[in-house]
Amino acid sequence: MQTLSEQILSRAAGRTVMAGEVVTVDVDLVMMHDSLSPSIIRVLHEELGAERVWDPERVAVVIDHVAPAASVQTAEKQADVRRWVKSQGIRHLFDVGRGISHPVLVEEGLARPGMVIVGSDSHSTAYGCVAAFGTGMGTTDIALAAATGRTWFRVPETVLVRAEGRFRPGVSAKDLALYAARRLRADGATYAAVEWHGVEFLSIMERMTLATLSIEVGAKAGLVPPVFAEPGAILPSARAEVRRSALQPDFLQVQAGARYSQVLTVDLDRLEPQISAPHTVDNVADLSELGRVAIDVVYLGTCTNGHYEDMAAAARILRGRRLAPGMRMLVVPASAQALQRATADGTLMTLLEAGATIGTPGCGACIGRHMGVLAPDEVCLFTGNRNFRGRMGSPQANIYLASPEVAAATALTGYLTHPQEVEASLPSQV
Amino acid sequence: MARVWIFGQDINTDQIVPGRYAPYMLKNEADLRNYPFVEHRPDFAPGVQPGDLIVAGNNFGCGSSREYAPLALRLVGVGAIVAPLFARIFFRNALNLGIPCFTADLTSTLRDGQEVELRLEEGVIVTDEGQHIQLPPPPAFLRDVWAAGGIVPFYRQYGRFPGEAR
Numbered sequence: 001m002q003t004l005s006e007q008i009l010s011r012a013a014g015r016t017v018m019a020g021e022v023v024t025v026d027v028d029l030v031m032m033h034d035s036l037s038p039s040i041i042r043v044l045h046e047e048l049g050a051e052r053v054w055d056p057e058r059v060a061v062v063i064d065h066v067a068p069a070a071s072v073q074t075a076e077k078q079a080d081v082r083r084w085v086k087s088q089g090i091r092h093l094f095d096v097g098r099g100i101s102h103p104v105l106v107e108e109g110l111a112r113p114g115m116v117i118v119g120s121d122s123h124s125t126a127y128g129c130v131a132a133f134g135t136g137m138g139t140t141d142i143a144l145a146a147a148t149g150r151t152w153f154r155v156p157e158t159v160l161v162r163a164e165g166r167f168r169p170g171v172s173a174k175d176l177a178l179y180a181a182r183r184l185r186a187d188g189a190t191y192a193a194v195e196w197h198g199v200e201f202l203s204i205m206e207r208m209t210l211a212t213l214s215i216e217v218g219a220k221a222g223l224v225p226p227v228f229a230e231p232g233a234i235l236p237s238a239r240a241e242v243r244r245s246a247l248q249p250d251f252l253q254v255q256a257g258a259r260y261s262q263v264l265t266v267d268l269d270r271l272e273p274q275i276s277a278p279h280t281v282d283n284v285a286d287l288s289e290l291g292r293v294a295i296d297v298v299y300l301g302t303c304t305n306g307h308y309e310d311m312a313a314a315a316r317i318l319r320g321r322r323l324a325p326g327m328r329m330l331v332v333p334a335s336a337q338a339l340q341r342a343t344a345d346g347t348l349m350t351l352l353e354a355g356a357t358i359g360t361p362g363c364g365a366c367i368g369r370h371m372g373v374l375a376p377d378e379v380c381l382f383t384g385n386r387n388f389r390g391r392m393g394s395p396q397a398n399i400y401l402a403s404p405e406v407a408a409a410t411a412l413t414g415y416l417t418h419p420q421e422v423e424a425s426l427p428s429q430v
Numbered sequence: 431m432a433r434v435w436i437f438g439q440d441i442n443t444d445q446i447v448p449g450r451y452a453p454y455m456l457k458n459e460a461d462l463r464n465y466p467f468v469e470h471r472p473d474f475a476p477g478v479q480p481g482d483l484i485v486a487g488n489n490f491g492c493g494s495s496r497e498y499a500p501l502a503l504r505l506v507g508v509g510a511i512v513a514p515l516f517a518r519i520f521f522r523n524a525l526n527l528g529i530p531c532f533t534a535d536l537t538s539t540l541r542d543g544q545e546v547e548l549r550l551e552e553g554v555i556v557t558d559e560g561q562h563i564q565l566p567p568p569p570a571f572l573r574d575v576w577a578a579g580g581i582v583p584f585y586r587q588y589g590r591f592p593g594e595a596r
Contacts, residue, residue, distance in 0.1 A: 022571055022593030035454045039497070047582045066454070073457055122495040122519055138497030138523035140581055152591040186440050187489035191518055218492060220518055280440055367449035367494075388444040388493060395448075395469045 001257035003158040004223045005193040008133040011251060012116045019157045019259070028132075029058050029110055030146045031101050031119035034074075035065035035367070036139050037081045040120060043143035053088055054149035060092040060110055061085050062101035067362040069096075070370035099335025099361040102126035102212065102303040106204060107337050113226040114249045118145050123303050123385065125219060128211035129204050131226035131252060133193075136215065156193040156220045157261035159184065163198035165269035170419035172313065173199070173206045174305055174383070174403035176266060177213035178274035182284035183264055190218030192261060197254065198268075200227045205307035205334075212304045212385055216281040225254045273418055276401035279389040287406065287418055295381045295400070298411040299372060299392075300356075301332030301364045305383035305404050308338040308347070314408035315342075315350040317419055320430030323355035324414035329407075330372045331356050332364035356411070368392045374399075381410045431558070432481045432509055435474060436542035439487030443520065445470040446491065446499040453498055462498060463505040480507030483548055483555070485536045487513065491520025500524040509548050512536050512555075512565065525572060528580035532565040539563065 002010065002018070010016050012025035030053075032040050044050050053059045061081065069075035078096075085093045094104050102123060105111040113131040117124065120142045127134025135153075137145070145151045161180050176199075181188075194214040199207065207224040214222020226249065273287040300306060300314055311331060323329055331351055333339040339361055342348040348358070365372035366384050373393030374380055380392060380399050387399035400416065409417040412426055448469060453459040467474040484490075484503070490513035491499065500523045503511070511524065514535040524531050530550060540546065540557065547556040553565040568576060571593040578584035581592075590596065 024591045024594045035449075035452060036495070036497070039453065043582070048585070071455070074454060077454060120495060122493065124495075136495040136519055138495050138500075138519060138526065140497060140526040141522055144581065144585060150591065152593055186492055187515055187517070190489065190515060218489065218517055369450055369455060373450075386442075386444070386493065388442045390448050390450075390469050391444050393450075 001255045003193065003258045003260070004131060004195055004225065004252065004254070005133055005156055005158055005221055007252055008114055008116060009153060009155050011114065017155050019155050021155045022152060023155055024150055024152050025116055026149055027118050027145050027151055028115035029060060029105070029117040030142060031060045031062065031105060031117065031121070031124065032142055032146070033065050033101050033120055034063040034067065034078055034081060036120040036142070037061060038077045039139040040143045040146065041081070041084050043140055044147055048143060048147050050147035053090070053146045056089040057091065058149070059090050059146055060094070060101070060105055061090060062094045062098070062104060063096050064100045064362040065367060066369050067096040068360060097336055097360050097362070099333065099338070100303045100306070100363055102208060103205060103307060103335040103338065106130055106208070107335060114252045118142060118151055122215045123212045125214040125222040126208050126212045126303055128214065128221055128223035129207035131223055133221050133223065135221050154191065156191060158193045158195050159189045159219070159262045159264070160195050160197060160260040162263060162265045163196070163268050164265060165267055166201070167268050167271065170405050171271050171273055172403050172405055173202055173209040175271055175274045176268065177210050178276050178284045178401065179266055179271060180264060181213065181216050181276065181282045182274065184217040186217060186280055186282040188217045189214065192219055193221040193223060194219045196222065196224045199224060203309055205309050208307065209304050216385060226252060273403060273406050275406070275416060276387055278387055278398045278400065281386060281401065287416060290416055293400065293416040294379060295410050295415060296328070296378045297374070298327065298329040298381045298407050299365060300329070300383045300404055300407050301334065301359070302366050302384035303334055304385040306332055306334035306338070308341045310383060310404035311338065311342045311351060312347050313404045315347045317405060317408035317422060318354035318356070318412065319350050320428030321354055321412050321426055323411050327411050327414055329356040329411045330359060332359040332371065333361040336361050365392050381407055381416065383407050431545040432483050432548050433479060434483050434485050434540045434542060434544045434546055435478065436537055436540065437484060437486040437490070440489045440492055441486055442493035443491060443496050443499040444493055447496065447502050449496070452496065462502050466502040466506055475506065478506045478508070481509040481548065482507070483509055483546060484511040485540050486511065487537050488515050490516050492517035495519045497523045497527070500527050500529055504529055510550065525575055526581040528576060530576055532568070534565055536563065
């Protein structure tokens with residue numbers, strides 16, 4: 001009996017493998033983004049001596065980390081990457097505005113269940129939202145994978161997070177993930193994979209919230225089993241073939257008797273909104289434990305919580321209300337499809353009418369490079385995945401991580417706020 | 431002799447090199463050598479000497495996949511890193527760049543600023559007080575990668591991945 005990671009890596013290795021073994025596997029997809037592509041291209045050609053990538057159909061390049069370019073240097077490097085992509089015959093280039101690599105590759109149907117996907121981004125665990133074994137690597141590993149179509153892994157043990165029940169109002173996938181970080185700690189799943197069970201009711205992008213945060217407990221991969229309550233309704237914006245591809249592959253399923261190194265059971269019916277306070281992701285408390293924390297800017301975005309679902313959740317709370325005096329709220333959609341969907345159904349207008357503003361789909365200020373970096377002593381409520389000191393700009397800034405629901409409620413009051421407090425105390429004008 | 435630089439636990443890659451100091455963001459990429467721990471510990475880059483030893487707490491290098499974090503450490507010549515646990519991506523990146531990483535907790539054994547001798551081939555640290563500290567050897571399948579000087583020379587020499595049958 002095998003975990004999902006053991007099943008996927010067995011198929012990729014061409015033999016049955018179990019946790020602890022070191023294996024060389026074929027990779028199905030290599031993702032690289034603008035921030036590391038220049039160095040990957042250099043290592044590929046100058047150090048490894050490869051002239052071509054092993055398979056241009058299985059390399060995806062995404063310009064999301066500084067998109068659009070913020071300086072002459074970044075613009076020049078992006079131009080170099082575009083020229084290289086063309087020279088290599090790579091079709092899967094997703095340029096400025098298409099969005100963050102992780103949702104984009106899922107929307108495009110390039111990331112599919114059972115695949116082994118390596119990306120030049122630590123949040124490549126994201127592909128676990130469609131039950132792919134996605135993992136982040138650095139420049140040299142990605143260059144080697146792009147040159148050979150292969151890489152090596154130690155087959156990970158698996159930490160099982162088993163959710164029971166349903167979220168209460170104002171509580172969502174982010175709270176489950178932050179609670180898991182609170183219990184497992186920042187190193188709790190190092191060298192292991194995380195499997196998230198009991199979340200069949202979540203959409204693909206809500207699952208991505210769990211999958212991306214798996215790296216924040218050190219995990220190599222973070223997989224949600226490919227089981228769906230309503231197969232047709234997983235990715236309403238995606239093409240039909242993508243929706244079909246999200247279905248369960250024959251070889252991949254949760255097997256009774258698979259061995260888990262640790263099991264964490266979470267009762268969703270009792271889960272409160274969780275807040276990750278500065279400066280580590282596992283510094284988590286119930287919102288109700290924190291007292292009054294004043295916030296200067298609310299930032300809704302990233303591969304963790306910048307999806308259509310997250311904008312819609314915020315819009316439900318912001319509808320007919322206005323941001324607190326002096327509050328800034330930045331919304332940076334995770335992908336162009338998410339933005340289009342939010343535009344089509346009025347979600348975007350609701351956000352704008354409340355006083356929020358919008359940025360180009362992409363990584364935005366998550367890496368502190370542009371589009372909303374923080375000043376010393378500013379306090380940001382961030383729906384993203386890291387609150388490390390200096391992450392979003394000044395090392396003297398403070399970042400609190402929370403759900404999009406808490407983000408919206410906080411934008412209305414100016415301090416960390418439970419969504420239900422807003423519903424009770426601030427009447428909607430609609 | 432090498433100087434010991436003590437760091438705490440959960441040192442993340444944003445502390446090693448903030449994203450704002452990535453080669454991607456720099457006019458001159460060679461400037462990366464000025465930025466290891468630029469905000470977390472501003473005395474490190476000006477003071478570090480080739481061969482110096484980083485001795486850190488648990489979960490060193492957690493966070494992003496940025497290889498320029500260990501690259502910055504290699505550019506200033508860090509001789510080895512010792513920590514009880516390394517974050518996975520950082521460990522691979524350091525291995526790939528040929529930076530020796532030893533899994534041990536020496537944060538309360540050694541002092542910041544202490545002078546030691548690192549005997550890499552024996553895996554021994556000899557302190558200025560004459561104490562011999564034996565470091566646990568890296569896993570066998572990785573030893574050859576360090577010996578080769580990183581994954582690129584290893585792959586070019588052997589044409590295989592670590593742990594793969596010869």
